[in-house]
Amino acid sequence: MPALDNIFGIHATALKLREQRMAVLGSNIANASTPGYKARDIDFSSALKMAENGQSTEGAMRYRVPIQASLDGNTVEMATEQTAFAENALAYRSSLSFLQGRIGTLSRALKGE
């Protein structure tokens, strides 16, 4: 019998981290033309491990290594950011579907259908 806060398993944590990563990637896109801005990203797998162990996920923040650095010190590369953003949005949707399935299963069990 799982504990009540463990009903959603890893997906609740994953969804929260995906939301955080979306904000970080959104920040990179917002700062695409800010001189000296250094793009950042969350290392998702290590952030998830930290969150599972109840640690703060701040240690999973990484600076992006640019393929081609620009003259004004900005390390945002639009193609990289857009790909990461799309991938993250898709993963967020997958977590949502897993949660949706879990809620469906539970509500069917509760209703006794």
Next chain:
Amino acid sequence: MADSLSIFDISGRAMAAQLVRLNTSASNLANAGTVSGSEDKAFRAMKPVFRTVMGEAGRATVQVDRIDTSTTAPVKRHDPSHPLADQEGNIWEAAVDSTAEMVEMLEISRQYQNNVQVLATAKGLISETLRLGQ
């Protein structure tokens, strides 16, 4: 001071900053052909400089720090028949590079669109999350 930024703050403020940039670019283009009777009065291109506003946990948005005036000197042209010409018959043309401004405008447009896309995706995902369990 780190404040809590939502994804809507991040993209919304970035869009506002890009709009300021679009406005300066538009005034530069509008003044591209203007001439003046003295070097000091001649129009010089303006360019906004962006600054990062840091939030907590890797979040950051952008704001316009200042608007710089171009250091490019206006082009002096000898045209005594021009009504604005000074005593030596010189006029000064606005220091605006129209081609560079057009390229700038395209870049602004693309970056504005990127922010709109981020906002639309975030909005879609959040409303899907709200419908969870229905």
